[in-house]
Amino acid sequence: MIGFVGAGNMATAIARGLGEPVYATDAGSGRAAALVAELGGEVMPTNADLFKRSETIFLGHRPDQLAEIAKGVDATGKMVISMMGPTTVAELQAAYPGATVVRTMPNTPVEVRRGVVAVAAGGEPAVELLSRLGTVVVLPERQMDLATATAGVMPAYIAVLAEAAIDAAVCHGLDLKSAKSMFLETMAGTAELLIKRDGDTLAVRREVGTPGESTVRGVAALERNNVRTAFMDAYHDVLTRLSRPYTGGAIVTD
Ligand SMILES: NC(=O)c1ccc[n+]([C@@H]2O[C@H](COP(=O)([O-])OP(=O)(O)OC[C@H]3O[C@@H](n4cnc5c(N)ncnc54)[C@H](OP(=O)(O)O)[C@@H]3O)[C@@H](O)[C@H]2O)c1
Incomplete structure (x- = not known):
């Protein structure tokens, strides 16, 4: 069975995606027990036990x-x-000598x-397993911060976009259920369409808009409100945060 040190948000998402029983630990919250109750497997009393029992550990x-x-485990x-x-x-x-990291x-x-x-080059032995979770992209290690900015944090940005669009629809009189259903299905469908068109965003935009009509006016309003600058700034702030020493939460400014 695969082992999970920690049963927080990301570990739980991976375990659910793999969809098989797990060994898990936590720091006392009970989230490992909740994960095991959902997927099967066993909560390990210590991380040392978890490493002993699992061949692959997240x-x-x-x-x-x-x-x-x-410090306390043999990997x-x-x-x-x-x-x-x-x-x-x-x-x-350095932390796990003798292991394939x-x-x-x-x-x-x-x-x-x-x-x-995203997998840093050298991590190819894990690609087959990780492919069960979706798309795997192997990158030079120096680009891993860009992977955090582009993939890791992106679901939060997309959730903000969804919230903003749904709120706007409700504000203008649409009921919440219809607003949610229409926006979320449009988002999922547009993602599929963009993938089918090989990421050609302009082609997808042009197919929607008639010159001078509603779509182009709406897009112009988004541009007036600096949607692109907002993304540039978000990347800048994430990359700046990642390039500084990690202190467990606080940004180090000196
Ligand atoms: N969330 C995301 O979308 C995302 C995306 C990409 C990468 N990541 C990365 O994934 C990692 C976890 O993030 P998260 O959002 O999942 O955090 P999280 O929800 O806070 O989960 C952290 C987990 O680690 C456990 N833990 C802490 N000390 C431990 C110990 N000594 N032994 C065993 N377990 C221990 C915690 O236990 P308790 O439950 O008892 O507190 C908790 O279950 C971070 O490095 C983050 O950068 C997260």
């Missing part, structure tokens, strides 16, 4: 817990898959097997 804890957790011969944004392959190797950046849609998992 690290679902926060980056600042790496040293403390690795020799195991595959250790990290989902910690800023933690490098070299740091993982894999640096990944997944996103939460792995839960429904439509996720993206």
Whole structure:
């Protein structure tokens, strides 16, 4: 069985996507027991036990817990898959000598097997397993922060867009149920259409708009309100955050 150190949001999404019994631990919240109740498997009394019993282990804890957790376990011969944004392959190797370490950046849609998992080059041994969760993209390690900005955090941005559009529809008089259903299905359908058209966003936009009519006016309003600048700024802030020493939450400014 696959092991999960930590049963938080991302570990749970991956475990659900894989859809099989797990070994799991947590730091006392009871989330490991909830995960095991859902998928089957066993809560392990310690991380050392979890490493003993599993061949493949996902690290679902926060980056600042790496040293403390690795200290008490023997990972020799195991595959250790990290989902910690800023933690490098070299740091993982130093923490888990003798293991095959894999640096990944997944996103939460792995839960429904439509996720993206970026894998730092060298992590190829995990690609077959991770492909069960959606699309796997192998990248040079130096681009892993960009994977965090493009895939890891993106479900939150898309949720904000959905919220804004649904709120606007309700504000203008549409009932919430219809607003949700129309927007979410449009979002999913447009994603499929864009994939079919090989990401040609202009083609999809032009097929919707008639010159001078409602679509182009709506798009112009989005541009007036700096939708592109908002995305540029979001990338800038995420990448700036990732390039600084991780302190468990606070941004280090010096
Ligand atoms: N959330 C995302 O969308 C996302 C996307 C990509 C990458 N990530 C990365 O995934 C990692 C986890 O993020 P998250 O959002 O899932 O965080 P989270 O919900 O806070 O989960 C962290 C988990 O680690 C457990 N934990 C802490 N110390 C432990 C220990 N000593 N032994 C065993 N388990 C321990 C916690 O236990 P308790 O439940 O007892 O507190 C919790 O279950 C982070 O590195 C994050 O950067 C997250």
